[in-house]
Amino acid sequence: MAEQDSLRERLRAQDVAGFVAEDVTLVGGVDISFVKGSATGEACVSLVVVSLPSLRIVYVDCVPVRMTQPYIPGFLAFREVDFLVARIEHLRATRPGLVPQAILVDGNGVLHPRGFGLASHLGVLVGIPTVGVGKTLFALDGLEEHSVKRIAATRLRKGGDAMPLVGKSGRTWGVALRTMDDAPNPVFVSVGNDISLSSAVAIVRRCGRFRVPEPIRQADLQSRRYLREHHNEQ
Numbered sequence: 001m002a003e004q005d006s007l008r009e010r011l012r013a014q015d016v017a018g019f020v021a022e023d024v025t026l027v028g029g030v031d032i033s034f035v036k037g038s039a040t041g042e043a044c045v046s047l048v049v050v051s052l053p054s055l056r057i058v059y060v061d062c063v064p065v066r067m068t069q070p071y072i073p074g075f076l077a078f079r080e081v082d083f084l085v086a087r088i089e090h091l092r093a094t095r096p097g098l099v100p101q102a103i104l105v106d107g108n109g110v111l112h113p114r115g116f117g118l119a120s121h122l123g124v125l126v127g128i129p130t131v132g133v134g135k136t137l138f139a140l141d142g143l144e145e146h147s148v149k150r151i152a153a154t155r156l157r158k159g160g161d162a163m164p165l166v167g168k169s170g171r172t173w174g175v176a177l178r179t180m181d182d183a184p185n186p187v188f189v190s191v192g193n194d195i196s197l198s199s200a201v202a203i204v205r206r207c208g209r210f211r212v213p214e215p216i217r218q219a220d221l222q223s224r225r226y227l228r229e230h231h232n233e234q
Contacts, residue, residue, distance in 0.1 A: 021202035028100035029215025033223035041067030046223035111174040111190035123193025130192025141167025183211035
């Protein structure tokens with residue numbers, strides 16, 4: 001798609017000037033949960049900001065939305081990104097002191113068949129460093145989830161251990177990261193935008209409490225809670 005190609009040209013897989021992962025004190029997490037069985041695309045978009053190193057929630061925003069675009073594999077961002085951008089712009093307008101220095105996205109960045117997943121798309125549009133955190137792995141460039149997880153099971157022995165995801169082309173697409181000692185199943189971390197891979201991994205490591213980094217986990221919990229309260233979701 002021409003629009004995606006144009007946005008991808010603006011992607012920067014390096015830290016913006018002055019960005020130091022260890023100095024970050026506010027990290028955002030975004031997620032969208034859907035009403036089960038809804039034929040009209042009803043959902044809830046959630047933005048959560050946590051403070052580091054405590055992982056204390058300092059901001060929550062959950063808003064009901066209705067999806068108008070169909071889901072097309074490889075182009076998920078075009079269905080969801082405008083709703084995420086709107087919540088970030090609302091935060092900027094109402095609580096500028098809580099705008100996060102980095103945002104973790106429940107989805108992929110450059111670890112994507114077109115090299116430009118939801119995390120990259122969002123980061124280019126909002127101008128905040130973004131990190132893709134995938135729970136499953138796209139098959140690309142010779143990387144396949146089953147074989148990657150098999151190798152990771154032997155190499156990732158404790159929380160914080162990471163393994164680069166190097167394709168047949170020689171490109172490093174991201175990292176398989178074991179976030180916690182008691183969470184052997186890795187997540188797949190990739191650059192979204194305006195951040196280096198090493199900084200992306202460092203941020204995710206700092207957000208560990210469970211397998212899924214806390215900002216994303218809380219965004220998911222908050223959106224699901226909203227749906228339970230307003231749509232009787234179980």
